[in-house]
Amino acid sequence: MNGFIAPDELLARYITSSKWLHKQDQTVTQNAxxxxxxxxxxxxxxxxxxxxxxxxxxxxxTDIDRHLHxxxxxxxxxxxxxxxxxxxxxxxxxxxxxxIIDWPPEKDARKMCALEIxxxxxFVAKPEEEV
Amino acid sequence: MMIMPSTVSGYTxxxxxxxxxxxxxxxxxxxxxxxLSFVAKGTFRQLHEIFCDCSFxxxxxxxxxxxxxxVLHCAIEFLNSFPLGMKPPEVGAEPDxxxxxxxxxxxxxxxxxxxxxxxxxxxxxxxxxxxxxxxDFSLMGVSDxxxxxxxxxxxxx
Numbered sequence: 001m002n003g004f005i006a007p008d009e010l011l012a013r014y015i016t017s018s019k020w021l022h023k024q025d026q027t028v029t030q031n032a033x034x035x036x037x038x039x040x041x042x043x044x045x046x047x048x049x050x051x052x053x054x055x056x057x058x059x060x061x062t063d064i065d066r067h068l069h070x071x072x073x074x075x076x077x078x079x080x081x082x083x084x085x086x087x088x089x090x091x092x093x094x095x096x097x098x099x100i101i102d103w104p105p106e107k108d109a110r111k112m113c114a115l116e117i118x119x120x121x122x123f124v125a126k127p128e129e130e131v
Numbered sequence: 132m133m134i135m136p137s138t139v140s141g142y143t144x145x146x147x148x149x150x151x152x153x154x155x156x157x158x159x160x161x162x163x164x165x166x167l168s169f170v171a172k173g174t175f176r177q178l179h180e181i182f183c184d185c186s187f188x189x190x191x192x193x194x195x196x197x198x199x200x201x202v203l204h205c206a207i208e209f210l211n212s213f214p215l216g217m218k219p220p221e222v223g224a225e226p227d228x229x230x231x232x233x234x235x236x237x238x239x240x241x242x243x244x245x246x247x248x249x250x251x252x253x254x255x256x257x258x259x260x261x262x263x264x265x266x267d268f269s270l271m272g273v274s275d276x277x278x279x280x281x282x283x284x285x286x287x288x
Binding site: 014016017019020022023024025027029030031034035036037040041060061063064066106107108109111112114115116118119 | 181184185189190191192193194195196221222223224225226227228229231233235237238239241243245247251253254255256257262264265266
């Protein structure tokens with residue numbers, strides 16, 4: 001796996017809660033982009049087919065007994081524009097796993113970064129048919 | 132001689148005390164009816180759903196922290212402090228264990244408030260090209276400034 005993440009690479013954040021979508025226009029809320037601690041998990045599109053991306057997401061949702069609603073795609077450049085960084089963090093079952101790091105320590109500043117990322121993120125609903 | 136307590140207006144005496152008491156109970160009634168309005172609009176039900184849905188480790192498929200009872204309690208108290216007639220928020224959860232209250236009109240007109248486990252409330256807002264963010268203690272209730280920002284998001288074009 002390439003250690004460098006190019007600014008035009010797409011990153012996917014899996015949406016495992018319906019509350020992470022705005023009801024009126026199916027855009028993603030900032031909640032999906034708030035890190036639990038110092039890092040936020042994403043999956044790089046690099047070298048994956050659409051099917052591969054969904055298989056990883058379905059596996060993640062299945063592991064926690066959740067429904068996968070879809071994914072929020074965002075370009076790495078939009079993340080870097082918030083003075084954050086993205087680094088590869090391969091894990092078993094997902095060699096494309098990466099983390100968004102360098103979050104500001106203040107929660108309100110984190111929320112502002114997350115709002116800006118959510119503003120440009122593109123929601124892709126999980127296909128109805130089997131992947 | 133009985134000393135009557137001074138009212139907010141500074142007047143003392145039986146009648147002033149009676150009026151002050153009446154104002155206080157009216158205010159409490161209004162706050163209660165606003166809380167009831169949030170009940171009617173399903174806000175408190177959403178809060179409990181979020182709590183049930185997100186009260187375990189890793190509920191996001193990653194390292195999400197659970198929503199605690201303390202956070203649920205703070206969110207209820209915070210909502211009870213809202214002035215009458217406020218549009219109800221969308222309720223959500225963040226992976227760091229916070230409950231969120233969000234007023235959303237478009238990706239460029241949105242305010243999100245987080246009630247965090249430490250009892251603090253953090254907010255961030257986008258209103259066109261303007262950005263606002265800050266923090267306050269959630270049990271102090273909603274500030275006039277924050278009500279103003281929410282109004283800017285939910286009102287107008």
